[in-house]
Amino acid sequence: MKMLINVPETVVADALRGMAAAHPELTVDVENRVIVRRDAPVAGKVALVSGGGSGHEPLHGGFVGPGMLSAACPGEVFTSPVPDQMVRAAAAVDSGAGVLFIVKNYTGDVLNFDMAAELAEDEGIQVAKVLVDDDVAVTDSLYTAGRRGTGATLFVEKIAGAAADEGRPLERVEAIARQVNDSSRSFGVALSAVTTPAKGSPTFDLPAGELELGIGIHGEPGRERRPMMTSGEIAEAAVDAVLSDFDPRNPVLVLVNGMGATPLLELYGFNAEVRRVLGERGVAVARTLVGNYVTSLDMAGASVTLCEIDEELLGLWDAPVRTPGLRWGM
Amino acid sequence: MKMLINVPETVVADALRGMAAAHPELTVDVENRVIVRRDAPVAGKVALVSGGGSGHEPLHGGFVGPGMLSAACPGEVFTSPVPDQMVRAAAAVDSGAGVLFIVKNYTGDVLNFDMAAELAEDEGIQVAKVLVDDDVAVTDSLYTAGRRGTGATLFVEKIAGAAADEGRPLERVEAIARQVNDSSRSFGVALSAVTTPAKGSPTFDLPAGELELGIGIHGEPGRERRPMMTSGEIAEAAVDAVLSDFDPRNPVLVLVNGMGATPLLELYGFNAEVRRVLGERGVAVARTLVGNYVTSLDMAGASVTLCEIDEELLGLWDAPVRTPGLRWGM
Numbered sequence: 244m245k246m247l248i249n250v251p252e253t254v255v256a257d258a259l260r261g262m263a264a265a266h267p268e269l270t271v272d273v274e275n276r277v278i279v280r281r282d283a284p285v286a287g288k289v290a291l292v293s294g295g296g297s298g299h300e301p302l303h304g305g306f307v308g309p310g311m312l313s314a315a316c317p318g319e320v321f322t323s324p325v326p327d328q329m330v331r332a333a334a335a336v337d338s339g340a341g342v343l344f345i346v347k348n349y350t351g352d353v354l355n356f357d358m359a360a361e362l363a364e365d366e367g368i369q370v371a372k373v374l375v376d377d378d379v380a381v382t383d384s385l386y387t388a389g390r391r392g393t394g395a396t397l398f399v400e401k402i403a404g405a406a407a408d409e410g411r412p413l414e415r416v417e418a419i420a421r422q423v424n425d426s427s428r429s430f431g432v433a434l435s436a437v438t439t440p441a442k443g444s445p446t447f448d449l450p451a452g453e454l455e456l457g458i459g460i461h462g463e464p465g466r467e468r469r470p471m472m473t474s475g476e477i478a479e480a481a482v483d484a485v486l487s488d489f490d491p492r493n494p495v496l497v498l499v500n501g502m503g504a505t506p507l508l509e510l511y512g513f514n515a516e517v518r519r520v521l522g523e524r525g526v527a528v529a530r531t532l533v534g535n536y537v538t539s540l541d542m543a544g545a546s547v548t549l550c551e552i553d554e555e556l557l558g559l560w561d562a563p564v565r566t567p568g569l570r571w572g573m
Numbered sequence: 574m575k576m577l578i579n580v581p582e583t584v585v586a587d588a589l590r591g592m593a594a595a596h597p598e599l600t601v602d603v604e605n606r607v608i609v610r611r612d613a614p615v616a617g618k619v620a621l622v623s624g625g626g627s628g629h630e631p632l633h634g635g636f637v638g639p640g641m642l643s644a645a646c647p648g649e650v651f652t653s654p655v656p657d658q659m660v661r662a663a664a665a666v667d668s669g670a671g672v673l674f675i676v677k678n679y680t681g682d683v684l685n686f687d688m689a690a691e692l693a694e695d696e697g698i699q700v701a702k703v704l705v706d707d708d709v710a711v712t713d714s715l716y717t718a719g720r721r722g723t724g725a726t727l728f729v730e731k732i733a734g735a736a737a738d739e740g741r742p743l744e745r746v747e748a749i750a751r752q753v754n755d756s757s758r759s760f761g762v763a764l765s766a767v768t769t770p771a772k773g774s775p776t777f778d779l780p781a782g783e784l785e786l787g788i789g790i791h792g793e794p795g796r797e798r799r800p801m802m803t804s805g806e807i808a809e810a811a812v813d814a815v816l817s818d819f820d821p822r823n824p825v826l827v828l829v830n831g832m833g834a835t836p837l838l839e840l841y842g843f844n845a846e847v848r849r850v851l852g853e854r855g856v857a858v859a860r861t862l863v864g865n866y867v868t869s870l871d872m873a874g875a876s877v878t879l880c881e882i883d884e885e886l887l888g889l890w891d892a893p894v895r896t897p898g899l900r901w902g903m
Contacts (some may be wrong), residue, residue, distance in 0.1 A: 245764040245784065247839040247875055249803045249846075256841030257804065264848040265829075265841070266860040300837035320838075348808045389663030434575040454575065474587065499595075504834035506870045508650075508801035509577040513597070516579075518594040531595040535865070540836045541873070545577055570900050 244438040244445070244541075245564045247489065249539075251440035255297050255319055264461035266567055269307055270335075273430060276328050278304040279314040283336040284441065290314070290336035290406040292329060292402060293345040295352055296321040298540045299460055300437070302396060302566025309573065310564035311404035312345075320439050320540070321461045323351030329359030333368050335384045339370035341413035344419060345399055348390030371413050373420040375399055377427045379458025379488040383397045385547050391459050393425035394537050394548030398560075401569065405562035419559070423550060426491075430484040432477050433458035433465070433502065433547030437539045456480055460502070476508070478516035481547040486524055491551035494529035496560060497521070498548040503538040504546055510534065513545055527555055574768040574775070574871075580654050581770035585627050585649055592634060596897055600665075601635055606658050609644040609763060613666040619737040619746045620644070620666035623657060623675040623730060625682055626651040628870045629790055631898025632726060639903065640894035641734035642675075650769050650870070651791045653681030659689030663698050666865070671699035672742035675729055675752060677722030678706035685785040701737045701743050703750040707728055707757045707878065709818040710787025710795050724828050724867050724878030725757035728890075731899065735892035749849070749889070756821075760814040761876030762807050763788035763832065767869045786810055788834070790876075804839070808846035811877040818852055821881035824859035824892060827851070828878040833868035835875055840864065843875055859887055866898065 248254050256273055263271035270279045293303045294316030303315035313336035318324035342363065346356040349367045353374070356373045360370040377395030384391060403420035411419070433455045436445035446462045449455060455471060457465030458518060472480070499514040501507070521528060529552060537546070552560065563572030578584050581900070586603055593601035600609045614620060623633045624646030633645035643666035649653035663672045671694065680860040690700040707725030712723060725886060733750035743747075763785045766775035776792045779785055787795030802810070829844040831837070844863045851858060861880060867876070882890065893902030 245781070245801055245873065246653055247764060247807065247835050247873075249842070254838065255873045258838045259841075259846050261841035261846075261863065262830075263845075264858075265863045266843055297742060297838055298742070298836070310734055325875050343606050355882070392866075434577060436754070451575070460761035470891065471575055474577050475579055477577065499591075504871055504873075505577050506628070506833055506868065507635070507865070508627055508870065511591035511630070512579070512584060513577050514591035515587050515593075516591075518591070526593075533591065533595045535837070539834065540838065541834055543575070543577075543834075543871070565901075571895070571899075572903070573583050 244443055246440055248440055253278055254440045255317055259426060275331055275334065276317055277314060277332045278307050278309055279335045280358045284312050286338050287340055287414045288410060289340045290338065290342045291345060291404055291407055292332045294324045294325060294329060295347050299435040299538050302537045305568030306400050306566050308525055308566035310408050310432055310562060311566050311569065319437055320441065323355050326355050326359035326362055329356060330362045333363040334366065334446050337368045338469060339557035341371065343403060343413065343416055344370060344372040345420065347396055348374050348389055349386045350388060367545050373417055373418040373424060375424050377429045379428050379484055380410060380430055384459060385463040386461065393431060393460050394429040394546050395424055395550060397498060397536050398427055398496060398550045399423045401564060402556055402559045405559035423556065425552040427486040427548060428488050429546050429548040430481040431458045431544060432481060433542055433544035435504065435543040437462040437542035439540065446549050458544060460537060462539060462542065464480060474513050478520045479511060482517060485547060485549055491526055491549065493551050494527040496552055497528050497531045498535050499533045500546045500548065501535040502542040502544040503535060504541045504543040510545060517547055530560060547556040576770055578770055578772065580721065583772045583879050585647055589782055594711060597842050605661055606647055607662045607665065607682050609665045610637055614668035616667055616668050617670055618740060619670045619743045621670045621675060621734055621737055622662045622666060622672055624651060624654045624659060625677050629868050632867045635898030636730050638740050638896035639893045640892060641730055641899065642898045648873040650771065653685050654713045656685050656689035656692060656744045659686060660692045661671060663693040663700065667698045671701065673733060673743065673746055674700060674702045675750065676702055676704050678704050678719055680718060703729065703747055703754060705754050707754060707759045707870045709900065710760055710812055715793040716791065723761060723790050724759040724830050725754055725880060727828060727866050728757055728826060728880045729753045730887055731894060732889045735752055735889035738829060742839060753886065756820050757878060757880040758782050758815040759876050759878040760811040760812060761874065762786055763874035767872035769794040769870065775893055788874060790862040790867060792869065792872065804843050808843060808850045812847060813848040814878055815877060821856055823881050823883060824857040826882055827858050827861045828865050828881040829863045830876045831865040831876065832872040832874040833865055834871045834873040840875060848879055
């Protein structure tokens with residue numbers, strides 16, 4: 244598999260150099276692998292720190308900025324960052340109002356953020372944590388005890404980020420982040436396997452005429468292989484998987500997320516089918532986001548995330564945000 | 574090749590339905606294939622209309638909104654829209670201040686926009702046209718007499734859109750659009766072929782260990798095949814191809830554009846190399862945009878576009894814009 248890289252060993256460092264060049268509004272510490280809002284710490288405001296393996300861009304580094312994350316810690320591709328990065332990030336962004344760690348539910352991330360929280364608290368930083376585990380496809384998997392954290396991470400980071408930006412205290416920002424996760428469900432589909440730079444060939448085998456339902460964002464196995472389906476059939480499978488796990492009575496935010504290699508033309512067409520199915524199931528849509536946000540390198544496919552909201556969460560969703568990957572209102 | 578579609582025949586209509594569902598701020602006429610700012614016509618302001626074959630999303634429909642295009646006309650995949658779409662778009666957005674057609678230099682687009690301009694003028698709409706032909710890789714090609722229009726289209730649409738938004742007259746908006754095109758150069762590289770829904774298999778053959786330098790955005794042949802190169806070598810080839818054709822004395826806008834299937838992680842790494850080479854060649858960078866903006870469906874690869882700017886163009890670039898694909902400041 245051909246890649247636009249120098250050597251696999253420098254992929255993350257090269258990307259960080261490129262981010263630094265493109266985004267003067269961020270402080271990118273290439274050596275220590277921490278991306279920070281240039282204006283951090285912001286006096287009186289709770290800070291949000293997230294991170295995880297690289298390969299899911301724009302998540303997380305592309306979500307650093309006013310109204311969303313204060314800092315992000317990128318690990319190697321599909322590999323958790325280390326506690327030292329997280330402690331460094333927390334120290335860089337803490338204004339004294341405390342830090343919320345947003346952790347996708349993968350074994351390595353959970354362990355390392357736990358350790359980092361202890362170390363940061365030893366340094367006098369108040370830390371709260373929220374776990375994102377929205378993927379209904381499988382319980383337990385290759386890298387996970389419990390459900391995987393996928394598309395809802397974007398909703399948690401955006402909405403909690405807006406709450407922090409409004410000056411709410413740590414306890415409240417944490418509660419809102421937890422509410423968003425608890426109100427969110429995701430389901431993903433892969434049309435092709437993912438190839439990591441280190442391996443250089445597809446990490447799993449997906450035959451020509453088949454797709455995988457319930458795939459993870461690292462190419463972890465899903466629920467089942469099936470002969471190729473239409474966009475409409477895939478939308479039905481994904482939405483029904485999500486709705487079999489929760490029953491939103493209020494309007495939802497919809498994320499139709501590309502895994503990386505599926506053209507935007509197809510993602511919009513898929514969104515039409517997702518919207519049709521939601522309508523048939525009686526689910527009202529408040530806002531929709533279509534694009535590549537929580538990706539899996541060069542994997543083709545898409546995921547659907549629904550987040551049931553109330554007036555407060557909708558207001559926080561609509562609040563201004565200014566990051567490389569998500570931006571409106573400023 | 575697996576795709577997230579229903580049937581090839583409805584790909585464009587399905588995508589338009591999905592855009593309509595996701596973007597209530599746009600008026601999407603699915604039947605007639607015209608995407609219009611919901612608040613059009615805007616009194617006293619020049620309107621901008623562009624369009625072209627589908628498959629390059631977010632270009633052009635994703636660039637409709639305040640500060641950029643007034644309307645876009647999507648054709649079938651890699652096929653020019655028809656004059657009727659363009660006339661309909663012009664009529665929908667003209668406030669009496671006139672309409673600028675922004676036309677990528679492909680034979681079908683040029684012919685159809687020419688015919689549409691005549692028809693629109695017959696209806697009393699004042700029309701100006703600007704041709705985008707920034708790709709230095711080849712003169713004449715499969716679909717083109719003269720150079721192809723590629724990445725610079727984004728710069729033309731954004732900067733001319735800001736000029737129109739400021740209330741400048743048609744003649745001036747046209748002159749600015751022409752200046753942006755004349756000050757821009759692009760060069761693209763493909764690591765994989767593109768697959769159209771209608772064909773269902775790659776439109777050209779690119780062997781495993783090779784890349785194509787100077788590729789077009791429809792998979793048209795470029796300058797040459799070469800054994801696979803590193804990101805740094807590709808950056809040197811692309812930047813030097815551009816700089817062999819013009820010699821910017823002022824700072825440039827840089828677009829590091831993904832062709833669709835190249836992960837953002839790789840695009841950022843590529844941007845680091847582009848920046849390094851520009852530094853070595855003595856070219857100053859004013860602003861950088863990294864991402865998938867002028868795509869070629871599922872093609873892997875990237876292009877580099879430079880646009881030499883002055884204070885006026887930089888101010889127009891930085892001006893607020895609110896479209897699905899490009900958004901800042903509002």
